[in-house]
Amino acid sequence: MERNELYPVFLKVNNLNILIVGGGYVAEEKLSFLLKSSPNATVEMIAPLYREGTVALAQKHGITMMKGKYKRKYLKKRHIVIATTDVPEINEKVFSDCRKRAILVNVADNPPLCDFYMGGIVTKGNLKLAISTNGKSPTTAKRLRQFFEEIIPDNIDDLVKNLNSFRKTLKGDFQEKVETMNEVTKGLISKRSSHEN
């Protein structure tokens, strides 16, 4: 069986500088999922023209929309760039410019030109789940996101917060804490595999 070898990370996007190139439908879709998960993400956009929906969303979240064609200078101080233009050559240029500068780049909907993929994301309080199909089926990622949004109870966050408070009451060294935390939570998992706590 093929295996997804991507490594998921949970980025503090309010500390990072993100640039979206383009301001059309695809830009709006990528921006809306980014902001749904991370409403305080630091994002700037560059495009000659912005569609109405993109403008409304960007304004609501205080996102700067710069007006103009993409130029290399816009990459200055960026950590992450998402290219969404309708001009393949521009998207390819953004990709290669970013590569030269070791900036992480995603050309939306274009797997070969992505250092990372955007995922399906479920957020319940402090809990976050990220879903990827290895770029094979965004529709599956979306359906799974909807499935988990529905079946994971909203009060799962109570469990997270209670265990966080409980851990703070524990005395002892790190190893003793690990053991206690595993002991009190083992009932959550009915069947334990031989190599996992």
Ligand SMILES: C[C@@]1(CC(=O)O)C2=NC(=C\c3[nH]c(c(CCC(=O)O)c3CC(=O)O)Cc3[nH]c(c(CC(=O)O)c3CCC(=O)O)/C=C3\N/C(=C\2)[C@@H](CCC(=O)O)[C@]3(C)CC(=O)O)/[C@H]1CCC(=O)O
């Ligand atoms: C998860 C999600 C996150 C987000 O967008 O933030 C996301 N795409 C979403 C929706 C979606 N996108 C498209 C459709 C129509 C389906 C169809 O046409 O088949 C739908 C479904 C719908 O809208 O119903 C079009 C599309 N997308 C890609 C291709 C190219 C290809 O498949 O080869 C094409 C065809 C373009 C064309 O034919 O021209 C590629 C990518 N899309 C990814 C992410 C990355 C892989 C993630 C993974 O590993 O699974 C990857 C590789 C790169 C990237 O863009 O990061 C978001 C759902 C969020 C949610 O609902 O929660």
Ligand SMILES: NC(=O)c1ccc[n+]([C@@H]2O[C@H](COP(=O)([O-])OP(=O)(O)OC[C@H]3O[C@@H](n4cnc5c(N)ncnc54)[C@H](O)[C@@H]3O)[C@@H](O)[C@H]2O)c1
């Ligand atoms: N709309 C969709 O749902 C969809 C789905 C899959 C793939 N695509 C593909 O994705 C691409 C983008 O689609 P879209 O619907 O967002 O197009 P769009 O026309 O809505 O938006 C294109 C954006 O790119 C900007 N742009 C053009 N040249 C630029 C430049 N030199 N520098 C910066 N920005 C520039 C435009 O100003 C505009 O804001 C297209 O190639 C399309 O075929 C679209």
